[in-house]
Amino acid sequence: MSVKVMAVNAGSSSLKFKLFEMPAETVITDGVVERIGLEDAYFTIRVNGEKKKQVLPIKDHGVAVQMLLDALISEHIVNDISEIKGVGHRIVQGGWYFDDSVLVDDEVIRKIDELCDLAPLHNPAHLIGIRAFMNALPGVPNITVFDTSFHQSMSEESFMYAIPYEWYEKYHIRKYGAHGTSHKYVANRCAALIGKPVEELKIVTCHLGNGASLCAIENGLCKDTSMGLTPLEGIPMGTRSGNLDPTVVSYICNKLNLNATEVVNMLNKKSGYLGVSGVSNDSRDLEAAMAAGNDRARLALDIQYKRIADYIGSYYVLLGGIDAIVFTAGIGENSPRCRQQVVRRLGVLGVKIDEEKNNVRGEEILISTPDSKIKVFIIPTDEELVIARDVMRLAHIK
Numbered sequence: 001m002s003v004k005v006m007a008v009n010a011g012s013s014s015l016k017f018k019l020f021e022m023p024a025e026t027v028i029t030d031g032v033v034e035r036i037g038l039e040d041a042y043f044t045i046r047v048n049g050e051k052k053k054q055v056l057p058i059k060d061h062g063v064a065v066q067m068l069l070d071a072l073i074s075e076h077i078v079n080d081i082s083e084i085k086g087v088g089h090r091i092v093q094g095g096w097y098f099d100d101s102v103l104v105d106d107e108v109i110r111k112i113d114e115l116c117d118l119a120p121l122h123n124p125a126h127l128i129g130i131r132a133f134m135n136a137l138p139g140v141p142n143i144t145v146f147d148t149s150f151h152q153s154m155s156e157e158s159f160m161y162a163i164p165y166e167w168y169e170k171y172h173i174r175k176y177g178a179h180g181t182s183h184k185y186v187a188n189r190c191a192a193l194i195g196k197p198v199e200e201l202k203i204v205t206c207h208l209g210n211g212a213s214l215c216a217i218e219n220g221l222c223k224d225t226s227m228g229l230t231p232l233e234g235i236p237m238g239t240r241s242g243n244l245d246p247t248v249v250s251y252i253c254n255k256l257n258l259n260a261t262e263v264v265n266m267l268n269k270k271s272g273y274l275g276v277s278g279v280s281n282d283s284r285d286l287e288a289a290m291a292a293g294n295d296r297a298r299l300a301l302d303i304q305y306k307r308i309a310d311y312i313g314s315y316y317v318l319l320g321g322i323d324a325i326v327f328t329a330g331i332g333e334n335s336p337r338c339r340q341q342v343v344r345r346l347g348v349l350g351v352k353i354d355e356e357k358n359n360v361r362g363e364e365i366l367i368s369t370p371d372s373k374i375k376v377f378i379i380p381t382d383e384e385l386v387i388a389r390d391v392m393r394l395a396h397i398k
């Protein structure tokens with residue numbers, strides 16, 4: 001039987017959605033509500049391939065969800081709301097509680113709420129999104145899909161920080177990682193493209209978007225990942241610094257007369273590409289500035305490429321070799337220069353890419369040469385599809 005399933009990503013003032021026809025996995029529509037809570041909020045929805053946009057006041061997430069459901073009817077995307085048999089929600093922080101997606105009940109809500117402390121910008125917004133759909137579609141199952149659950153297979157030596165042990169026991173300070181849904185999806189696609197079970201492969205996945213993380217995967221499970229307690233750890237990103245000596249925080253607090261929260265905010269929002277280049281947080285702007293001779297734009301990119309290569313080198317040792325490297329997300333899928341510059345730094349591992357094959361954007365393709373010791377793939381990620389599949393699996397929709 002064919003059913004409709006909604007994948008939702010609720011932020012503090014936004015709500016992104018994608019409606020799937022399952023099990024065919026076709027996208028029926030998608031869109032976003034932004035600036036929720038403001039007078040000039042807007043709502044976009046794709047109708048027959050075209051984006052329709054309305055600017056209007058939207059009081060809260062409940063209003064946004066009702067507007068979306070009304071639009072599905074008025075635009076003849078569904079005949080009746082009862083055609084929607086399940087809703088899947090992306091959740092940033094599942095902490096130590098969730099190593100898989102789950103069907104929402106009171107206990108799940110209580111745990112996501114408890115974890116708000118670790119994801120203060122995201123988890124409260126996700127809960128608002130879940131409640132809005134529960135109210136609007138009573139009786140329809142809601143499923144939560146956690147960015148962190150794929151990383152729960154890390155061993156203690158990978159997820160622990162070398163800090164006073166009580167901080168871990170009392171405050172749960174450890175690595176949780178992020179982008180797990182994406183890492184898992186592209187690793188499984190990679191195995192399918194190679195034609196071997198994922199359990200027989202050692203894969204490093206590079207999710208390079210505005211936020212960026214790498215993952216070392218063995219037996220289809222995460223062995224290590226570059227993001228930590230929060231998405232600030234790891235490689236430099238659009239506006240995030242990635243790893244640095246924590247002493248920088250207290251040093252700059254003193255120099256600029258700021259508190260630690262303010263400095264960490266700057267490491268999250270004013271660093272990375274933007275901080276080093278002074279140009280932009282967008283890789284396209286940096287590549288254009290660099291081509292026009294801007295050395296700081298070049299440097300911002302080079303720092304990131306070097307750190308990506310550093311991680312891949314360390315994962316080569318951790319995994320005892322690598323069968324395949326996968327590039328995904330905005331930059332990984334669309335920047336031939338990024339892939340070329342990272343692979344160039346991995347020469348000692350015998351990785352080679354075909355420059356012509358690499359010169360593509362957003363295609364699922366093998367770009368390494370036949371004699372490369374490691375296969376290199378571009379695999380566009382699809383987190384919403386994973387969410388829709390998990391709804392089918394966990395809500396037992398046949």
Ligand code: ADP
Nearest residue numbers: 208209210211281282283284329330331334335
């Ligand atoms: P997020 O989902 O984390 O917000 P994305 O995965 O959309 O981020 O990635 C955003 C990044 O992808 C930006 O730096 C942007 O420049 C880059 N990107 C998107 N399209 C292209 C492109 N065609 N060429 C180069 N970079 C691109």
